[in-house]
Amino acid sequence: MIPSTRSVLGLFGSPRKGGNTDILLEEFLRGCAERGAVCERIRLSGLRVGGCRGCGGCEKTGQCVVEDDMQSVYEALERSDRIVMAAPIYFYNVPAQTKAVIDRTQALWTRKYLRQERAGQPPGQRPDRRGFFIGVGATRGKRLFDGTIQTMRYFFDAVDVEFDGHLVYGEMDAKGAIRAHPTALKDCCEAGLNFVNSNG
Ligand SMILES: Cc1cc2nc3c(=O)[nH]c(=O)nc-3n(C[C@H](O)[C@H](O)[C@H](O)COP(=O)(O)O)c2cc1C
Known part of the structure; x- marks a missing residue:
């Protein structure tokens, strides 16, 4: 496998530091880094x-009028090959x-769909940009992640990346409980390895 120079942006979406989300995302990024990707967190x-x-x-302008930390997130979302x-x-x-953060990507949706400012390139010449979602939840209902996966579908579309896949784990509540899962850490690392060079 040829080492990659692709950039991967990891968005840590849990306020609980060192929790299940952080553990899984770090495993995923470890896989990306093993493929030579440059990872930003x-x-x-x-x-x-x-x-x-x-x-x-x-x-009106393609830019969000609110001046806060989202401005640096827009830049990171736009410069990354993988999110x-x-x-x-x-x-x-x-x-x-x-x-x-997701709601504020409405500015990117506006650029893509209302202002037709879609990376300035015709189909087929657009950069190969892809997105992946990792989710954890405490309960075990079959439909626990359905709504969130739908949210991710539209988030990645607004950001103008292909939604490449997801890994989700229910019945995980205590901080670090995911470490006892039989496959989750390995699954995430492998998904990270594949994500870097994935082309659909
Ligand atoms: C405010 C709050 C709301 C939650 N709502 C749900 C929920 O609707 N369904 C569910 O399965 N788990 C819910 N949970 C549990 C978390 O998803 C679960 O503890 C998860 O493992 C936390 O991940 P983390 O360690 O990465 O923060 C909720 C937890 C909190 C603190």
Whole structure:
């Protein structure tokens, strides 16, 4: 396998440091790094990012009018070849801090769909950009992750990356419980290895 120089952005979506999300995302990024990718990490709950105001300002300029830490997230989202979002389930979606970041990518959706500013390249010449989601939750209902996966589908679409896949784990509640899972850490590392050079 040829080593990669691709850039991977890891979005840490849990406010609980060292918890199940962090453990899985670090395993995933370890796999990416083994393939030679350059990994960048952003802890979303450590940012000062307010919710989308729905003001429509981005429709006029393509830029979000709110000046906060989201400006650096936009830059990271735009320069990365691969984006992996990891988050726990809070009330059947992602934590509020992570959802605020997702809602604020409305500015990118606006650029792509309303302003036709889609990377400036015709289909077939667009950069190969891909996204992946890792989720954890405490309960075991079959549909625990359905809504969040739908949210991820539209988040990655707004950010203009292909949604490449997901790994989700229910029945994980205590901090670090995921370490006792028979396959999760290995699954995430392997998914990271494959993600770097994945082309669909
Ligand atoms: C505010 C809050 C809401 C939660 N809501 C849900 C939920 O709706 N469904 C669920 O299965 N687990 C829920 N959980 C449990 C977390 O998803 C679970 O503990 C997860 O393993 C935490 O991941 P972390 O260690 O990465 O933070 C909730 C936890 C908190 C703190």
